[in-house]
Amino acid sequence: MREIEKTFRNLKARGEGALIAYVTAGDPKPEYTPRIVDALINGGADIVELGIPFSDPIADGPTIQAATLRALKAGTTPRMVLETAKEIKEKHDTPIVILTYYNPIFRMGLEKFLTLARKCKVDGLIVPDLPFEEASTYKEVAESHEIDIIFLAAPSTSIERLEKIIESASGFLYLVSLYGVTGTREHIQDSTVKLIEKFLPYTKNRIPMAVGFGISKPEHVKKIVESGADGAIVGSAFVNIIRKNKRSFRKMLREIEENTCKLKKAT
Amino acid sequence: MPEILIVALEELEDAYKKLEEDLEFKRALQNYLSKYAGRPTPLYYAENLTKKVGGPKIYLKREDLPHGGAHKINNTLGQALLARRMGKRRVIAETGAGQHGVATAMACAVLGLKAEIYMGTEDIKRQRLNVFRMKLLGADVHPVKSGSKTLKDAINEALRDWVTNVQTTYYLIGSVVGPHPYPMIVRDFQSVIGCEIKEQIQKEEGRLPNGLVACVGGGSNAMGTFYPFLENSEVRLYGVEAGGCSLESGKHAASLCAGSEGVFHGMLSYVLQDEWGQIQTTQSISAGLDYPGVGPELSFLKSIGRTEYVYATDDEALQAFQELSKLEGIIPALEPSHALAFAVKLAKTMSRDDILVVTLSGRGDKDVEVVADRLGVQI
Numbered sequence: 001m002r003e004i005e006k007t008f009r010n011l012k013a014r015g016e017g018a019l020i021a022y023v024t025a026g027d028p029k030p031e032y033t034p035r036i037v038d039a040l041i042n043g044g045a046d047i048v049e050l051g052i053p054f055s056d057p058i059a060d061g062p063t064i065q066a067a068t069l070r071a072l073k074a075g076t077t078p079r080m081v082l083e084t085a086k087e088i089k090e091k092h093d094t095p096i097v098i099l100t101y102y103n104p105i106f107r108m109g110l111e112k113f114l115t116l117a118r119k120c121k122v123d124g125l126i127v128p129d130l131p132f133e134e135a136s137t138y139k140e141v142a143e144s145h146e147i148d149i150i151f152l153a154a155p156s157t158s159i160e161r162l163e164k165i166i167e168s169a170s171g172f173l174y175l176v177s178l179y180g181v182t183g184t185r186e187h188i189q190d191s192t193v194k195l196i197e198k199f200l201p202y203t204k205n206r207i208p209m210a211v212g213f214g215i216s217k218p219e220h221v222k223k224i225v226e227s228g229a230d231g232a233i234v235g236s237a238f239v240n241i242i243r244k245n246k247r248s249f250r251k252m253l254r255e256i257e258e259n260t261c262k263l264k265k266a267t
Numbered sequence: 268m269p270e271i272l273i274v275a276l277e278e279l280e281d282a283y284k285k286l287e288e289d290l291e292f293k294r295a296l297q298n299y300l301s302k303y304a305g306r307p308t309p310l311y312y313a314e315n316l317t318k319k320v321g322g323p324k325i326y327l328k329r330e331d332l333p334h335g336g337a338h339k340i341n342n343t344l345g346q347a348l349l350a351r352r353m354g355k356r357r358v359i360a361e362t363g364a365g366q367h368g369v370a371t372a373m374a375c376a377v378l379g380l381k382a383e384i385y386m387g388t389e390d391i392k393r394q395r396l397n398v399f400r401m402k403l404l405g406a407d408v409h410p411v412k413s414g415s416k417t418l419k420d421a422i423n424e425a426l427r428d429w430v431t432n433v434q435t436t437y438y439l440i441g442s443v444v445g446p447h448p449y450p451m452i453v454r455d456f457q458s459v460i461g462c463e464i465k466e467q468i469q470k471e472e473g474r475l476p477n478g479l480v481a482c483v484g485g486g487s488n489a490m491g492t493f494y495p496f497l498e499n500s501e502v503r504l505y506g507v508e509a510g511g512c513s514l515e516s517g518k519h520a521a522s523l524c525a526g527s528e529g530v531f532h533g534m535l536s537y538v539l540q541d542e543w544g545q546i547q548t549t550q551s552i553s554a555g556l557d558y559p560g561v562g563p564e565l566s567f568l569k570s571i572g573r574t575e576y577v578y579a580t581d582d583e584a585l586q587a588f589q590e591l592s593k594l595e596g597i598i599p600a601l602e603p604s605h606a607l608a609f610a611v612k613l614a615k616t617m618s619r620d621d622i623l624v625v626t627l628s629g630r631g632d633k634d635v636e637v638v639a640d641r642l643g644v645q646i
Contacts, residue, residue, distance in 0.1 A: 055545040056419065056531065058426045059269045065413055077543050103530045107544030129533070131273050154271035156433065161273075176271060180431040 003095040003123045004148050004171040007046055008208040008230055017267040018172075018231030019221065020210055021045035021260060022099065023238050024053055024067035025084055026076025028246050033084050036242065039253045041094050043260025046267075048088070049126065049233070052081045052100035059128045061183030063236040066243065078104045079116070086120035097124040097150065097171070110138060114145045124148035124171040132168045139168060150174050155195050162202055172208040172231065175199060177215065177224075184236045185214035188223045196227040218266035225267050234263055268446045268533040272426075275433045280448040282353050292348060299344045303377060304334045306341075306459065310467035310624070315594040322614035323477065323621035328464050330488060330628045331599060337629030338460060338488045339370035339441060345456035347374035350437035357432065360439040361385045361425040363418035363484070364555035364602065365397025366629055367441030372404035380437075382406035385425045389416035390554045393637050415548035418484075418558045422532055442485025443562030446533030450490075450562050457491025464624055465495055476622040478503040478613065482606040483523065483576065484556035486565045488628035497573065506565060507609040509551035510578035520549035522561040523569055523576040529560075536563040552581040552637065553601035555629070579608035585641060587611065588631060600629035601637065 001009075011018050021040045025033045037048050053071035057064060078100065085096045098117060105113045105127065117125065125147055130138065132151050142149045148171030153162055155178065166173060177192040178185075196211060203209040211224045212233030221232040238256060245252035268276065286292050300306040308329045317325045330338035343360075350358055358380050362368030368384040375382035384401055388410045391398050401408050414420035422445070429438045443450040443457070461479075468476055479496060481489035483506040493504045511519030519525065522537045529538035531546055539547045539559040551557045568574040579587070584601055587608035592598045599607060603626065610625045617623065631638075639646045 055414065055547075056423050058423050058532075059430065061427070062413075069414075072545065079543075103538075103540070103546070104544040106528075106530050107540065107542070128269055129530075131268060131270055152270045154269070156271050156274040158274065165270075176269075179271065179433060181427045 002146065002148060003093070004047065007095055008172065011046060012230070017225035017229065018046040018208070018210060019044060019260070019264045019267050020047040020049060020231050020233040021238055022049040022051060022233060022235030023242065024051040024064060024071050025081040026053055026071030026074055027067040027239065027242055028070050029074045030076050030080050030084070032249065034087050035253060036256060037088050038091070039256040040238070040260050041092050043257040044264030045094065045260050046231070047095045047097060049097045049099050049235070050081055050085060052078050052098060052104055054101040054104060057101065059181055061181040061236065063184070063239050064182050067239045078108060082116050082120040082122065085122050089121035095123040096121070097126060098122050099126040099128065102127050102130045110141050114141050114147060117147055118145040122147060124150050126150045126152070126174060128152060132165050135168065152176055153199065155179055155191065159202065162199060166203060166207055169207055172210045173203055174233070175209055175211045175229070177211050177213045180213065182213055182236055184216035184240065188215070188220050193223065193227045196224070196229050200228045218262050221263050221266040232267065269430060271430050272433060276446055276448065278353070282349060283448055283452055286349065292352065296345055296348055300341065300459065304340045304344060305332060307463045308332050310464060310471065312471070313595050316591065319594060320611055320614045323617040323619065323623045325610065325614060326468065326476070326622065326624045327597070328460060328492070328624060328626045330460060330626055331597065331630035335366065335370045335373055336632060337366040337370065337600065338457065338491065339367045340373065341459050341491070342441065342453050342456040342487060343367070343370040343374035343439060346439045346452065347371070347378050347380060350380060350439065351378055353437060355435060355437035357381045357383070357436045358439050359383045359385065359425050359428050359436055360441060361418065361421035362441065363390055363421065363557055364553065365390065365394040365401065365633065366555060368401050368406070368408070369397055369404065371439050371441070372401045372406035375406065376404050383409060385409050385411050385421040385428070387411045387416040387418065387421050390418065394554055394633055397633055417549070417554065419546065442487040443490045443564060444485040444532055444534060444560060450534065450564055453487050454490045454494055454564060457487050458494045460488065460491040460626060461493060461495035464492065468622065468624065472622055475499055475502050476624045477617065478505060478623050479626070480505045480507060480606045480610045480613065480623065481626040482507045482556060482602045482628060483561060483565060484509065484520065484558050484602065485560070486562035488626050490562055490564060492626045493568070493574065504574040505609065505613065506574055506576045507606045508576060508578040509553060509556035509605055510580040511550040513580060514578065518550040519578070520551045520557050520559065521578045522559060523565065524578050531560045534560070534563045536566040537561055537569070552584060552641065553605065553634070555600070555602040556605065577609050579605040583608040585638065588638060597627070598631035599627050600631045601634045603628045
């Protein structure tokens with residue numbers, strides 16, 4: 001059994017949902033990332049998503065756009081991010097998922113990218129701008145390297161498409177909670193709860209469903225998990241902590257760990 | 268493209284396909300193109316320029332004359348009518364030079380739609396006049412401060428808006444770029460340029476030209492010029508990109524000449540990128556060519572050898588801009604000034620019996636400030 005599946009299974013047995021934590025790798029500097037991830041894992045993150053910074057992040061709001069710019073300015077490359085994953089995996093069993101737009105993969109070459117990802121013990125990949133119908137080769141290559149491919153579903157996704165996406169996906173299904181880009185929101189919309197309830201009968205016993213976009217507070221996480229989702233994905237909230245504490249690394253790590261702890265308790 | 272937009276793209280494709288048999292739509296578009304936008308545009312024999320160069324007969328396809336001063340209105344009228352058909356009352360668009368923004372604002376005004384235009388702050392600075400025009404036409408202009416603050420980031424921001432408001436909003440892309448079906452839709456609406464050239468040159472000269480020259484940013488006027496001629500293999504097709512300072516300096520926007528294959532803005536095409544696939548910022552005197560990607564069909568035509576791509580530098584474009592103004596009394600936009608600069612070079616290698624057609628994709632009124640600044644003139 002692969003690590004991501006194992007993680008969700010163990011959590012389920014304990015009656016918990018997964019806390020999936022996202023940070024943009026290399027923000028504010030590449031050498032900070034492993035310690036930031038330590039703090040996330042020590043705080044209780046069940047899965048960590050590392051974002052490869054890309055020049056044109058069309059699915060991201062201002063928070064992650066700014067993180068991307070900081071990481072790129074600091075010289076972060078896709079290879080560095082994958083090697084950071086390896087460094088993390090030497091210390092932790094926690095599954096590491098790489099989130100990247102498609103062009104950095106395409107530029108390196110699909111086979112080369114996935115070979116390197118495998119070598120760096122990456123457990124899964126999320127490519128937010130690659131719809132499943134364009135992904136057949138990518139899926140094959142990822143499967144051959146035993147890397148989970150995590151597809152996204154959105155409020156606009158029909159049940160017919162959802163069925164096909166679930167068939168193609170492994171690891172978990174990433175449900176985009178709302179019409180919009182990444183970034184913190186004050187409340188979880190009722191439509192998000194309805195969306196989870198609508199898709200749940202199709203994912204149940206087939207693939208874990210994790211919900212992302214606009215989830216930043218413990219009460220958000222609680223609501224998502226109570227609605228029946230198997231996990232909640234929190235990103236911009238962590239990126240905000242990193243941005244606010246650029247000058248005090250120790251405070252940054254402490255706040256990340258504390259915040260993770262609070263979020264995890266809500267699962 | 269993000270999953271959230273896939274359904275909208277499929278809906279768009281379905282709605283567009285239905286237009287093929289929609290006589291009412293065709294009549295409406297035809298009516299707006301002729302009575303509102305002023306089509307057909309003339310194919311003008313530039314005798315003074317021809318004499319000066321001493322080569323082939325040079326014709327100019329006067330896309331500087333349609334309403335709004337550029338070819339952009341051909342596409343915006345088509346797509347705005349389509350938006351109305353689809354029941355979407357809110358239209359968003361990106362703009363570089365501002366010509367597409369103006370043309371979108373015009374089409375939306377006349378068709379009773381709400382237009383919101385995304386424009387990089389860098390472009391707002393160099394195209395202030397167009398910003399004010401858009402506002403006069405009732406559009407909202409959203410300044411885009413992210414990334415390079417030019418066209419590429421305006422597209423990013425428009426896409427982010429679309430992801431958020433896709434249920435109520437039509438995204439009116441201004442060039443043959445972006446995810447399918449946009450490159451096809453924009454090409455089809457712009458093909459009126461090439462179709463008219465074909466008819467007009469037959470009438471004038473009784474034959475097809477030896478070559479067609481058009482500037483290439485995203486590639487809409489080039490694709491519109493070339494498309495009806497793809498079947499005529501004897502007609503050579505030249506796309507002229509923005510060479511900026513020079514290709515060697517890296518400060519340019521010549522995706523086809525100097526780029527490599529990449530996936531960007533929902534298309535597989537030539538892009539300017541670094542070794543890690545990060546999209547690079549571009550530089551050109553003309554805001555309309557300042558884009559690090561290019562239409563996928565133009566890339567395809569390169570791969571099969573049907574088109575030839577070259578570039579003109581800022582300085583060459585600037586010279587052609589002044590030359591045409593003085594010789595023919597036509598102030599061209601800086602974008603087609605690139606095409607003119609190359610056409611003059613090309614003409615010197617051709618015979619007097621040959622015919623060359625250059626698409627003059629816009630007029631230069633919007634550029635006079637930039638040009639004055641470059642020439643060190645205070646106005």
